Amino acid sequence: MGAITAQTNQHTAGSKKKKDAASPALKAVLHLILWVVALLQIFPLIWLINYSFLKSGDFFGSGILKWPKSFEWNNYVNAFTYGSVPRFLLNSLFITTVTILVAAFLALMLSYAFTRMEWKLRGPAMAFIMLGMIVPIHATLLPNFILFDKLNLIDNPLSLILPYIAFSLPISLLIISGFLETIPRSIEESAVMDGCSVFGVIFRIIMPITKPAIATVCIMNFISWWNEFIMANTFLTSETFKTLPFSIMKFTGQYSSNYGAQFAVMTIIALPTVIIYLLFTEQMSRGITAGAVKG
Amino acid sequence: MHKLMSNRITIFWLVAPGFLLFLFMVCFPIIMSGYYGTTNWTGIGAYEFVGFDNYTKILFHDGVFWRSLLNALLLLAATLLIQHPLALLFAIFVTHAGKFEKWFRAIFFIPAVISIVVTSKMWVSVFHPNFGMLNKLLEGVGLGTWKQDWLGDPQIAIWCVIVVVMWQGFGYALLLYYAGLQGIPKDLFEAAELDGAGRVNLYTRVIIPLLSPMVRVAVVIAVTACLKQMETVFLMTNGGPANTTQFIGNYLYKTAFSSSLYGYGNAISVVFVIICLIITLAMNKAFKKDVGEF
Amino acid sequence: MRKIWITLVAMLMVFSVAACSSGNNGTNGNKGASPSPTNETKETAAPDEGKKADPVTLKFFTALADRSNGAGKIEQAIIDSYMAENPNVKIEVEALQDEPYKAKIKVYASTDALPDIIQAWGQTSFIKPLIDNNMLLELNESEFDSSNFVPGAKDGFSQDGKLYGLPRGTDFLVIYYNKKLFDDNGLSVPTTTAELLEVSKQLRAKGINPIATNAMEGWSLPIWFEYAAQRHTGDFNKMDAVLKGEGKFSGDADFLAAAQDIAALAENKGLADGFLTADYGTSRNLFGQGQAAMYVMGNWEAGLATDENFPEEFRNNVGAISYPASDKGKATDVAAWYGGGYSVSKTSKNTEAAVAFLKYFFAPENWAKQVWETGSGTPAQKFDQFLTGNETALQKQLVDIFSAMTSSSGTPVHDNGTDEFKTKVMEAHQKLFGKQITPEQFLTEMDAAVAVLK
Structure with missing residues (x-):
């Protein structure tokens, strides 16, 4: 190298x-x-x-x-039959889709409140969430397990979706609010004159304009959560909800002497992300371009 | 307008859902960690409070902890001094690649989208001393004497891990810089060309300074990613040989789960979060920007 | 106490094996009517009461991650046939490899949410915290009388005279070897520790990896060292005495000599390239694909001789020996212990169903028979009636080692304490084998680990 x-x-x-x-x-x-x-x-x-x-x-x-x-x-064939790939694929799709949609939605609302609304605590509050960027997920692993156990959420997709969303917020906020700063306020002002509420402004006017940033956030979150396995390994117990990265852990353990099948499973896991990325690559670089330049 | 924009109820509804979730899933667990960090809990059964014993032990008697931190800083240094300049350089190259521009951009990013489980498995195979690709390659080009037990040698293993992490993150950094370059007005390039300014001058004097906001974002992302590094190490070496490739994330996981020192593990994660905080604040100072914007 | 029992049992085996090999046809005839393990078990265990009962779901958490080979495959087959016979019972299996398994069991235990049936090890480091915190169900020993557990096998799962689990197998560490690699290079399989070193040097000189093992996980190394130490002390008990605080590692000439033996082996590259980063699967493959001449692993790998993923040439040439002898320790002094087994969670809502399943599982014709016949290990139950004479050569060698045993080590050293102790012990060994510390430093680190126990 x-x-x-x-x-x-x-x-x-x-x-x-x-x-x-x-x-x-x-x-x-x-x-x-x-x-x-x-x-x-x-x-x-x-x-x-x-x-x-x-x-x-x-x-x-x-x-x-x-x-x-x-x-x-x-x-x-082995990978598909023994690795339960189709089911894990669906689980991963479901969990990541819900996560990225809700995260984008919440981040958009937060960004608007932090960049446009006027309130005393907005600086500290935003800084506070930003600090979440440095918190390692594994530091929250066991406390969260205890928490979820109390709430009866172990082995429930929510036990992944909730922390995934929470950990998506800081970076999403960074990108979307950076993008919002670049948008002139005049458009919203005229909308407000027309009697639009703040929520109306956000979802009818801001959302379409910030689409590139939202798309970027969605793709970035998709990539990180699609591949996440430490939480998935800890919080999920039955086969029902297990996600794809887990299947390779499972598969390499279970078929440790069958290298060929292991590589097949790895290929199956790697390809969807590569394809999805290739489909949206244009969207993503545009989003980052537009949003992060102002940063 | 002002009245609408400072309506407390609206603000509450905008902020509350995200903020509460964040508090509950991120902050609350850390507070719990702080609490368990003052105990000698093994994860099962009763425990006693040991005050700040765990914390003093980490700070003054735990060589592995400091080694992990050192490794994180090594990784950070390598990322900032090697990966980022290269990424910037290649971002510039890519913009000049003509019809292949999109292809390159896409290919460079591919490692970043592949599951770390997959890339780690793959790199472990690449580094394998007997049938790994790297040693085969060295032999193939007549450098058989350079062959190594890449991940088994305590002197080399950490560099192998760093190479893998940099490789995986390369596309990400490149994309950020590429995006930054796209944001620079095209007429600037044309104006410079008319002036007859050399291309190297154009980049070093004009373009790169204009990229500084993007550099800031990229650096912040790099710092947090390096400090939080865990998955690659967990899967490639699990910190071995003899903790020379240990990173704090993996160390605290191992301490809490393999050694059953749950209280101690939590204390590590609290100290870790505090160190990250300090580094981030220092970085913000350096960038002379307020905390809110990084 | 436990060691004596293993040894006694092993000696008993001598007779039964001898009896069997002469009476193959007889034993074959007895069970010839039921060749397929899954079909024959209808009449056993699983009393009728289960059939009409309400649906029950049992969570079953095991560390036999490989469900398509060896012991894991049999475990799954028994579970499947039990579910087929008891349609109201659904058993959800969660399987992870050893280390992830142990990490996750802690997560479960810390929230008092153990699955109904868990794999347990009858070793202090694993089971004591669970028993002490009242998490395991006390089992009624008499219910399992018909399972014919060998005497002493359940001791590790007992505390204060109460039984909390049942052992699956008897484990011992052996050296597997690839006969072809030895023959092709004009080498003979080592019988003394000096020869082991010498053979390793010669293999290395010929560009062959001498010994593979899974040092990344780390647990095989302390057991290996127990062998090395016993070959100098002549007595497995000496190490246990040190753990109890009687004496120390450093300053002891025998332990030092043992550590030096290992260091010499490491110095001469006796260990396969990359062994420190080889996990179980990697090391097994390295050996199975003919890339290493020897493989230090437990007796449960008799399946090496039948694993279709490996070339036929290898399958026909794999053999096993006990750790080579020295002037103080014989090859019949074996590092043996009772390995994994099962326990039932006390908080389970279906303790009855869980116990019923275990009864079925440990019925002699289920686990004991099938695990033996497939060469996936040595059951902790009497299995002499299942010896067929059709065992692979490898299986026979393993039985020979087992039945020739004159003394045994008992619970592996790293499992004789807390998890913190275990981590420290394994790390010390990884450093010794990895040439990162001197034998003297190793002994000091071992003493530091023992200090944790106080």
């Missing part, structure tokens, strides 16, 4: 001196560097998919990538 970075640094230093002309050679070098790093970033995914088609024993061979002698589709 170190060697590679050092190399790219040299390349860039060199290419920068030539600059300006944007000669074809320079362009080629630039593209080469980009492709090398892109490959480094995506290679593990390729490797993952490659090995998901191999037999367990092939893992110990000498090559880095291997063309399978015969495609072991069986690995995927």
Whole structure:
């Protein structure tokens, strides 16, 4: 790794001196560097998919990538049947969807109150929630378990949804309020003149305008909660509500000698997020652009 | 207008749901931790109060705790000094990549969206001394003598973990800087070109200073992520060998759950939150911004 | 006390095994009518009262995470057949690997919400806090008479004369070896500790990983060290005495010599590359795929010889030996203990149903028979009637080690105290095996761990 970075640094230093002309050679070098790093970033995914088609024993061979002698589709069949993937997939979808929608909704209301409304405690209150960004989730693991047990929420999707939402709020607030600051107030003022209530303003006027920021927040939260497993492992006990990241923990434990199937499960878990991300990548970079510049 | 905007009832309804949830799910548990931190509870049965014994032990006698903190700072340093400059550089490259711009942006971000469970498993395989890709690669290019037991060597393991964390977060940092670049008005580039200013000058003198708000956001996110690091370590090394790759999140989990020192584990998490608070406040001072905005 | 029993039982086994190997056909005939384990159990246990009763859901929490192989597969098969016979009973299984399991059981215990049936270990570190805090149901010993538990097996699950759990198996640590790797390189399987070191050096010189084990989890190392120590002290009891406060580790020439043995092994790279970061699955695969010559693991891995995921060449060549001897300790001095088992939660709303299931589970023809026949371990119940003579060579070797046992270590050292003690002991061992501390420092760290117990 170190060697590679050092190399790219040299390349860039060199290419920068030539600059300006944007000669074809320079362009080629630039593209080469980009492709090398892109490959480094995506290679593990390729490797993952490659090995998901191999037999367990092939893992110990000498090559880095291997063309399978015969495609072991069986690995995927195993993954689907024994790994309970379809059910876990639905659970994950349900839990993350509810989380990101409610979190975006609450964060929007909070952002509005913090950026537009006038009240004495708004500075400290906002700072207070922002501090939540530094609280590690695992610090709340056991106290929350005790709490949920008292509330009878163990093994209930709410035991994940509630903390997920709470931990989403600081970063969502940061992005949405940053975005709100960039929007001129004149639009709302005219709406208020027309007799619109504050809630009306938020949901009829602000929400459509802040769509990029909301989308960004949703995607960022989606990624972090889709992959969360420590809370899921602690708060869920029965198979009924378990989420996807858990299935790989389960699967690697249960089929520890079947590497091929393990890689198949990992591929199945990795692909949905990659696809969803690819579908929304445009939306997301626009959202971050618009929202965070002002920061 | 003013009257409407300072209506207490409206403010209450806007703030209360989110704020209460936050209090209940984030703050309340920490207060509970503070309470359990003063006990010698093992997680089961009765316990006694031991006052501040746990806290003094952490601060003055717990080498692993300080090692964990040091590791977090190492990671932070590597992130800020290596990952972020590279991410910024590549963000600039990507904007010049022509028709492939979107492709690169998407590919670079992919590791960030893949479950850490998956990436950790994968990297453990990559680092495996016998059949791992890294050693095979070194042998393949004739550097067989560089082969290592990457994760088993106490001197090297922490750097491997840091590389993995940086790799995974690279796309995230890149996207933030890329987004920042997109926010810079295009005519600025054109004006500079007309002036005949060199591209390097353009970036170092004009563009990068304009990016500073974005840098601030990226740095804040990096700091919190580094301090909170747990999952990658939990899955790759569980802090081993001999706690050399321990991070506080994992350490407190291990203390509370594997060693059954629940009271002590909670005390760790309280001290940890306080340290994070101090670092954040210091950072805000450095950025000369009020706390509310980071 | 417990050790003596294991040893006695083992000696009894000598006779029964001898009897069996001569009378294969007879035993086969007795049970030949019922080859399929799941179909034959209709008439046993599970009294009728269950059938018409209200629906019952039992939460079953186990650390046998692998449900498709070995013991986990059998556990699941018995659960499935029980549910088929008792349609009103639904058993929800939650399975995690050892360490996550133990972490989660603490979460349950801290909120007094244990599942109905849990896996328990008859070892102080695990079961004592649960018993002391009144969380486990006292079992009626006489109800399980027909299960034929071997004498002493239940001791670890008992406290103050009351029984709180039932053991699933007898465990002992052995060295599995890959005969082909030894033969191909003109090496012979070590019989003394000196040979073990020598063989490791030669394997390493030939570019083969000598010994694999799961040092990331850490529990195999202290048991290994118990062997190394016994080979110098000649007596497993000496270590227990130190734990009780009689004497110390540091300053003791025998313990130092044992630690030096391990250090020498580590120094000569006797341990497989990456062993410190190898978890159970990784180390097992390393050995099973022919990448390491030896594998230090418990006797429950007899399934190595039948696991289809491994190449046939390996399956036909895997064998097991006891830890090599020295002038003080014999190969028949074995680190053996009673391993995992089950307990019932006191707060369970369905204690009766839970106990009924355990009775079914431990009926001789269920667990004991099936676990033995599949080579997934050595039951803690009498199983001599299930010896068929069709066992794999590996199974036979394991039985031989077990039946030749002349003394045993009892509960592994790290499980003889609190969890904090356990963590410290395992970390000290990881450092010793990982060459991060000297043998002297190791003994000092062990003493520091013992100090925690006071």
